[in-house]
Amino acid sequence: MEVNVGDVVLPGDVIQAPNTNDKGKLILGPGLCRHMDEVLITTSGVLRKKGRNVYWVDSHRKRYVPVKGDTVVGVVVNRSGDTFKVDIGSSEQASLSYLAFEGATKKNRPDVQIGDIVFAKLLEASRDLEPELVCVDSYGKKGKLGVLPEGGFIFTCSLNLIRKILNPKCQMLKILGSEIPYDIAVGMNGKLWLKTKSIKETIAIVNAILTAEHLQHHEIASLCDDVINALKGM
Amino acid sequence: MSAAVLGALEFPPNKMENTQLVCIPGQRLCLADKEHISGCGTYERNGYIYSTLAGVVNVVKEERSSIIEVHSSKGQGIIPAPGDIVTAKVTIVTQKFCKCVIKCIGDTVLTRPYRAIVRKEDVCATEKDKVEIIKSFRPGDIILGRVLPLTEVHTYHLSTAENELGVVIAYSESGVAMVPVSWTEMQCPKTYVKEPRKVAKVVPETVTVD
Numbered sequence: 001m002e003v004n005v006g007d008v009v010l011p012g013d014v015i016q017a018p019n020t021n022d023k024g025k026l027i028l029g030p031g032l033c034r035h036m037d038e039v040l041i042t043t044s045g046v047l048r049k050k051g052r053n054v055y056w057v058d059s060h061r062k063r064y065v066p067v068k069g070d071t072v073v074g075v076v077v078n079r080s081g082d083t084f085k086v087d088i089g090s091s092e093q094a095s096l097s098y099l100a101f102e103g104a105t106k107k108n109r110p111d112v113q114i115g116d117i118v119f120a121k122l123l124e125a126s127r128d129l130e131p132e133l134v135c136v137d138s139y140g141k142k143g144k145l146g147v148l149p150e151g152g153f154i155f156t157c158s159l160n161l162i163r164k165i166l167n168p169k170c171q172m173l174k175i176l177g178s179e180i181p182y183d184i185a186v187g188m189n190g191k192l193w194l195k196t197k198s199i200k201e202t203i204a205i206v207n208a209i210l211t212a213e214h215l216q217h218h219e220i221a222s223l224c225d226d227v228i229n230a231l232k233g234m
Numbered sequence: 235m236s237a238a239v240l241g242a243l244e245f246p247p248n249k250m251e252n253t254q255l256v257c258i259p260g261q262r263l264c265l266a267d268k269e270h271i272s273g274c275g276t277y278e279r280n281g282y283i284y285s286t287l288a289g290v291v292n293v294v295k296e297e298r299s300s301i302i303e304v305h306s307s308k309g310q311g312i313i314p315a316p317g318d319i320v321t322a323k324v325t326i327v328t329q330k331f332c333k334c335v336i337k338c339i340g341d342t343v344l345t346r347p348y349r350a351i352v353r354k355e356d357v358c359a360t361e362k363d364k365v366e367i368i369k370s371f372r373p374g375d376i377i378l379g380r381v382l383p384l385t386e387v388h389t390y391h392l393s394t395a396e397n398e399l400g401v402v403i404a405y406s407e408s409g410v411a412m413v414p415v416s417w418t419e420m421q422c423p424k425t426y427v428k429e430p431r432k433v434a435k436v437v438p439e440t441v442t443v444d
Contacts, residue, residue: 034425
């Protein structure tokens, strides 16, 4: 079945490609694959387009597949030799080297224990290889990466909700932050780390984020106002 | 026991009874001297020839000497020796090495597989530091490699650091056999995606002339 941009699509559908006299390249994002002269859809979701030639399928996913360059929230589960094994919710545990921290040398080991939460970036992620994490950017600076402080709360949500709240158009985090002080680390693997001053505020923000799964951007703003009012009323 | 072997040598062939000497590993067969040479399935130690396999002793008579061999009743006696070119299938790929399973030695297809490793330093002859294993091999690839001198007990080390060695058959992410386009890339004929591999320069043995 031929589909257009904005349609709900199923695997097996064929895209109506733009005319060949455009002479440009088509960039196929997740959910699309080229088969001979056609472009086939491989996941169910909504077909989207950006710019003139970038196409992808927005699908509902809970299981994370590591992608190079993503920032993720992980839990240190093991230590073997020179590397830590970190659980990021993917099929294989990721490896994080001792030296991938700011200011770490062979003699100056970083202070990371088993059970710590880390916010790290995926250096290497491939279908056939174990994912590799780093807590330092290419200049050697820590930035926002590294071990997260104690006293936070981790929860999971679906991957498209993560993409929705990280979208610049979504005002949720800003509106909540204007009234409730909080620290948040959003991992592309579906895990979020949240730290606030009290349990009430933590629960309020977690519920607000999870409820926003099925809401549009304008509905999210009114949801945040409701949550803030309820918290003040308590 | 050694008398039976010497007895088999002394009988002239047309009068020789069909004495099949069965031996076990470690069994002393005969003296090792100029006339008796140890062949496959045997080894020489302290002046005697011993058997390494459980099987039947076979004596190959030559002009002045005879070669003592032991043939196992089932299967091949061939094992990878340093310098052999072997065909292996890649099973696991990590950052520092890739594990594979040896399927053939030269032209002989093996009945049992042997485990082997290709280390990062042995993939390519040039730029050994910049080699990335994930861009040279993937699980499921069939590679040609040369056996390096043995160091470990149960694994062979292979090297693909020659033009003629490397990936021969590889499948793309969509499961289709890929076609080589250069020494470092192979392309899938269905999705046209190019994937990096260390491609082997396979020279065809026969050239058909029209």
